[in-house]
């Protein structure tokens with residue numbers, strides 16, 4: 142039976158990129174195995190964040206998970222910080238990951254390049270250590286993530302190899318998996334950059350009103366020419382909008398191209414906006430209902446209880462294997 146695990150860090154407002162590359166897919170794959178889905182609140186501390194913001198963002202992600210159709214009876218949904226085994230295992234695993242490989246991580250390089258060395262927290266550097274702990278605690282073999290997280294999952298695989306070579310087969314081997322279309326949604330204002338929580342101009346936030354979402358799509362940067370054609374190199378803007386449309390409607394790129402032969406960018410953008418609004422309207426309504434209902438707390442407590450059982454078992458197994466026990 143597959144063990145599926147993923148998480149999102151509550152660093153800011155979720156974007157359409159997070160929805161397409163991660164959340165929507167989590168809901169789709171959840172029944173293909175035993176699924177653990179958490180809110181990586183400890184990871185959100187790796188850059189400065191206000192306590193109230195962190196707290197609100199965390200609850201928001203839980204509500205968005207539920208709104209997307211994640212089923213708390215089947216999938217354990219929980220806060221990373223509620224299961225202390227994540228931190229305990231990270232302290233152990235940090236000894237099996239090396240400075241060189243951590244400093245080569247793209248996310249670390251991107252985030253730290255804008256900072257003075259004295260201001261770069263150790264947690265930002267050690268981010269993949271905690272992430273490896275998150276993964277191996279649940280013996281997870283399938284890790285659905287967007288493209289930017291694959292490198293971190295690869296590092297988790299390296300740790301598993303090292304630990305298993307040294308101590309026998311104590312950890313399960315994880316593998317990253319991505320959606321076929323939409324694993325890297327680009328910024329609407331600069332299609333050479335990833336749409337990410339920290340880029341207000343090029344983002345569609347899940348919290349934006351439907352009108353704002355529509356406006357943002359209508360003013361998305363497009364390319365030279367006027368053909369609707371999937372060509373990420375020469376037509377990155379149009380290709381990105383096609384990716385959004387394809388992932389939400391299920392239509393292939395060829396079908397979209399055919400549909401818009403002889404039509405202009407304006408018509409195409411209006412159609413993309415319609416697809417996004419049609420998907421987001423019921424999703425946002427469910428989110429509002431869930432936030433009002435007070436369901437989130439209950440789901441998180443129940444999820445943490447179930448997660449803790451599995452996490453404790455793995456931590457104990459690791460502790461025994463490496464010699465941390467009393468006779």
Ligand code: ATP
Pocket residue numbers: 148149150151152153156158159160161162163285286287288289290323324325326327335336337338339
């Ligand atoms: P930040 O801007 O704070 O770094 P982020 O928007 O990149 O955050 P994460 O919390 O790092 O989001 O990612 C949550 C999940 O969403 C991950 O699986 C990640 O790979 C996926 N994801 C993030 N951005 C995109 C995107 N633009 N397209 C597709 N998937 C994405």
Ligand code: LTN
Pocket residue numbers: 146147148149150181184271272275276284285286290293
């Ligand atoms: N780094 C991920 C969040 C995350 C995660 C994980 C994803 C933390 N731990 C374990 C998959 C498996 C991100 O969304 N930036």
